Amino acid sequence: MKVNIPEELQEILEEFLVEAEEILENLDQDLVDLENNPEDKELLNKIFRGMHTLKGGAGFLNLTPIVEIAHRIEDIFNKLRNDELKLTPEIMDIILEGIDQLKTALQMLKEDGELPEMSEIESLLKNLDSVLEGGSPSSATSGGEEKKESEGKEAEEYEFVEGISDKLKELIKQYPDKDLAGILEEIILMPPDKRPMEVIPEIEKLIEEGKDIKDLIKPKKKEEPQEQKPQPEQPQPQPQQTQKQPQPQQQSSKKTSKESKPAKKTTETIRVDVERVENLMNLVGEIVLDRNRILRVTADVERECRSEEVEKLVEAVTSLDRTVSDLQVAVMKLRMQPIKKIFSKFPRLVRDLARKLNKKVQLIIEGEDTELDRSILDKLEDPLIHLVRNALDHGIEPPEERIAKGKPEVGTIRLFAYHEGDHIVVGIQDDGRGIDPEKVKKKALEKGLITPEQAAQMSDKEAYELIFLPGFSTADKVSDVSGRGVGMDVVANTIHSLRGSIEIDSEPGKGTTIILKLPLTVAIIRSLMIGVNGQVYAVPLHAVIEVVRYDDSLVKDVGSFKSFMLRDEVLPLFSLNELLELEDKNSKHFVVIVKVGERYIAVSIENLYGEEEIVIKSLGELLADIPGIAGATIAGDGRVVLILDLNSLLSDYKVKLIGAKR
16 A cells, blocks of 8 residues: 655654664564563563554554554553463464564565555454454454453443543543553554544543543442542452552653663764765775875875974874874764674574474574674675574474483574674574584585595594585585575675685584674775785785795695795795786795685785775776675875785685695
């Protein structure tokens, strides 16, 4: 159905979409936590408030399908927090189905300005109604009888004073825990076609007169304490109301005290369009390039001429350098986001997949406040999803198998992140069956990826790296979860494209740990400037271990490769000219030791120009997929410099390089 929002409400719609996405994003983790701790009243109230806010915003904009779904889910949580309903996995499945439909509706509204037809969500609404009536679709009849019985009891518990309309009486019975202002709010949030407009003036008049629910109800005559106006709900015929009414009041007081801090925080923050931040980052990048050129020119001037004016120039440029560095750090922080943005999606993913595979799994999340660049965060989600699904499908054993092995029935997957220098480390750890290196080698031999000689020389860690080769899989059968022979190579390529690394550590029978190391940002990085054939290239500094002088006496032939002896260690040696398919002039002066995966490799070069902070520029669509080139930058002397991707350059040699470790 097409949604027509007036022009004057477009800004409100945009704010609603942002707020609704935040609410639903947090709900996935909250719902899984609630399923594990169904008695957590604070969590129940938090989810209830979130759905109430979502329903309110949608009601104001007349987004009927969203209102209908959110209203029913809100009512379910109202019953849960009032102990009128017991949470079961089946009920949670229906709630999660409703949350998924809300996400779909919001996505449709955001992209196409449309919402699902009511007929498309009719089945979902019936399921939610069944939960409200009896706890599950199968108990709808008995639930309805219980509901009618409870309504009958409520009707007998009190009498209304004269002059109250039947519609208002009905609303008071429908919302026993709300005051008149709360009932008025519920009416406003109802869909337009179900909104009882005739009762609104009556409620507004009563509120103006200073009256509330207690003034509209008179206790039964047989009860002695009927004169105690402050507590009309105390008489014994009303045990439910007496017990439940103070509880929401107590919780609401906690809510206001807890929410006072976030409310203050929102007054100190503003929403900024991502495009503006990106433009600002681009401008800072240009300033960094100009600063590099100024520093280079100033250094040349200082060498050629020494005078008081030159000293003042050097002093001013040094101050400018510090200021630009501070500006760069400040703007980079604008792009930083907590990894919680993607971590929060995994409790739901693990919960649903565990139910599908009939496994019992607990997910432990650590370091979700760790921040990294938004551009990295966006590309990290798919690799992490694949790794977690693999851990659940391949790693964690079924409960009966775990018990037979003497393990706890419930498996554990740990997802963690932390800062390490100028990098962020993200890890996925499970206590499942681990990876059998011999099985990996056997599969690689069957596929012709390695030779028997190479398999015999391989260490366990080197065998694990075979998993990242295209088309490799150890799965015995194909499923819709994993085992299709694709995925892990894509994971590795994505991580390498972000100038990161991926490592596997596993122990058969005990579990597997996969570590991803990523730079904090991909926009501005420190690099080593090197040269061959008269051309300057940049190598990201995080991949460089050390630089040594080239010495012919240290170069040996080992099999089909040349090797470089470094402190009694043998490292594979490649010429950068060879890797770039350029003419080799045999004028090597330096050797750069780089780390590619778990291996250390020596690359010979002609010239070394030192370190420089560079701004990564895209080569455009036509040149985007050149192997070994990650982008370009402008050096301090104004020359265009290509940035090398050593992982890509050495990809053809990875399987052949056996034993190349330090």
